Amino acid sequence: MCKVIAVVNQKGGVGKTTTCGNLGIGLARRGKKVLLIDADPQGDLTASLGFINPDEINHTLATVMMNTINEVEMDKDYAILRHSEGVDVLPSNIDLSAMEISLVNVMSRELILKRYIESIKQHYDYILIDGMPSLGMLTINVLACADSVLIPVQAAYLPIKGLQQLMKTIVQVKRQLNPRLEIEGVLVTMFDRRTKNARDIAELLEENYGTMLNVFVNKIPLSVRAAETTAKGVSIFQYDPNGSVGQAYKALTKEVLEDERGNGEGD
Ligand SMILES: Nc1ncnc2c1ncn2[C@@H]1O[C@H](COP(=O)(O)OP(=O)(O)OP(=O)(O)O)[C@@H](O)[C@H]1O
Ligand SMILES: [Mg+2]
Numbered sequence: 001m002c003k004v005i006a007v008v009n010q011k012g013g014v015g016k017t018t019t020c021g022n023l024g025i026g027l028a029r030r031g032k033k034v035l036l037i038d039a040d041p042q043g044d045l046t047a048s049l050g051f052i053n054p055d056e057i058n059h060t061l062a063t064v065m066m067n068t069i070n071e072v073e074m075d076k077d078y079a080i081l082r083h084s085e086g087v088d089v090l091p092s093n094i095d096l097s098a099m100e101i102s103l104v105n106v107m108s109r110e111l112i113l114k115r116y117i118e119s120i121k122q123h124y125d126y127i128l129i130d131g132m133p134s135l136g137m138l139t140i141n142v143l144a145c146a147d148s149v150l151i152p153v154q155a156a157y158l159p160i161k162g163l164q165q166l167m168k169t170i171v172q173v174k175r176q177l178n179p180r181l182e183i184e185g186v187l188v189t190m191f192d193r194r195t196k197n198a199r200d201i202a203e204l205l206e207e208n209y210g211t212m213l214n215v216f217v218n219k220i221p222l223s224v225r226a227a228e229t230t231a232k233g234v235s236i237f238q239y240d241p242n243g244s245v246g247q248a249y250k251a252l253t254k255e256v257l258e259d260e261r262g263n264g265e266g267d
Pocket of ligand 1: 012013014131227228
């Protein structure tokens with residue numbers, strides 16, 4: 001059984017891409033067959049995995065979605081790139097912006113990505129989707145095809161309003177498009193335990209959302225190492241396996257896998 005996890009938050013720069021890449025590679029290191037989908041026209045996930053010029057890639061999520069709309073057959077490897085650390089990557093670039101705009105005129109436009117995912121999911125244990133910082137039609141597509149949502153939240157700043165808006169969208173998608181959508185959890189990122197502000201925000205999150213949402217026990221510490229990996233095109237496990245961020249993503253991977261076991265699946 002394949003599980004599709006959407007990494008989503010309409011707030012920018014909260015650690016979505018970093019989490020998607022490192023959790024995905026973390027799961028692959030635990031023997032899982034993983035596909036990472038870059039669903040952001042910025043192409044950050046694509047670039048951070050070492051495919052440094054996303055705009056020069058011809059076959060991307062945009063062409064995959066266009067082919068899906070036009071019912072053009074694709075083989076299962078169409079547009080898929082392979083990363084040296086054992087994950088498959090479906091890249092994106094600026095073409096995805098035009099794609100999102102053109103969705104306006106398409107029938108069942110919320111479900112295009114879902115149609116594609118259904119056609120390839122038998123080949124994977126996990127599909128992780130890196131969302132863009134907006135709640136537009138692409139994000140709706142991402143939520144409509146996911147089994148669960150992982151919400152990274154930056155420890156320095158808690159946008160309660162933004163989270164409420166996100167929850168509202170998730171509830172709407174659940175009601176109208178995807179009844180089985182669940183919350184995987186809220187992940188505190190860039191956590192600096194030395195600052196009172198960060199500790200307060202972590203506490204606030206627990207207090208306000210702890211009963212409704214699963215707040216991951218493991219927080220991702222603030223560390224320049226996390227940012228440095230991006231430039232190297234590798235995961236934190238390769239770049240700095242024993243550092244605090246590597247350990248935290250390893251623990252997060254374990255939490256995600258344990259959750260699976262709790263549902264009677266997993267390794
Ligand atoms: N734990 C961390 N410690 C320090 N810096 C981090 C950490 N995690 C991510 N960063 C850096 O913070 C910036 C934002 O992270 P990232 O790109 O993952 O966020 P995002 O939510 O995907 O952003 P966007 O909304 O633009 O897609 C990046 O420069 C990244 O390298
Ligand atoms: Mg990103």
